[in-house]
Amino acid sequence: MPKVRTKQRSGADLQLAPTVIAMRLPMMALECLASKTKGPETTRAVSEKVAAIMDGTVSA
Structure with a gap:
């Protein structure tokens, strides 16, 4: 049976969040x-947040 890999979030992903916010706010x-x-x-931006909330809710 093959192993199922789950996506691991790295610290680099978290470091990109402030950059994305800084780019999007002026726009x-x-x-x-x-x-x-x-x-x-x-x-x-709003649709991504809704998708993230749903993903977090299902994961919890």
């Missing part, structure tokens, strides 16, 4: 100033 701020509708960056 999201510009989207807020430009129009009243949701922009693609805001939609992408």
Whole structure:
């Protein structure tokens, strides 16, 4: 029977989070100033957070 490998998160993954936030916040701020509708960056960020919450809930 083959072993099932689970994805291991490394410390390098956690170090990238502040960089991603620093890149996305200015784009999201510009989207807020430009129009009243949701922009693609805001939609992408929110959908990723919802997927992460679901993944964490199922894992727990």
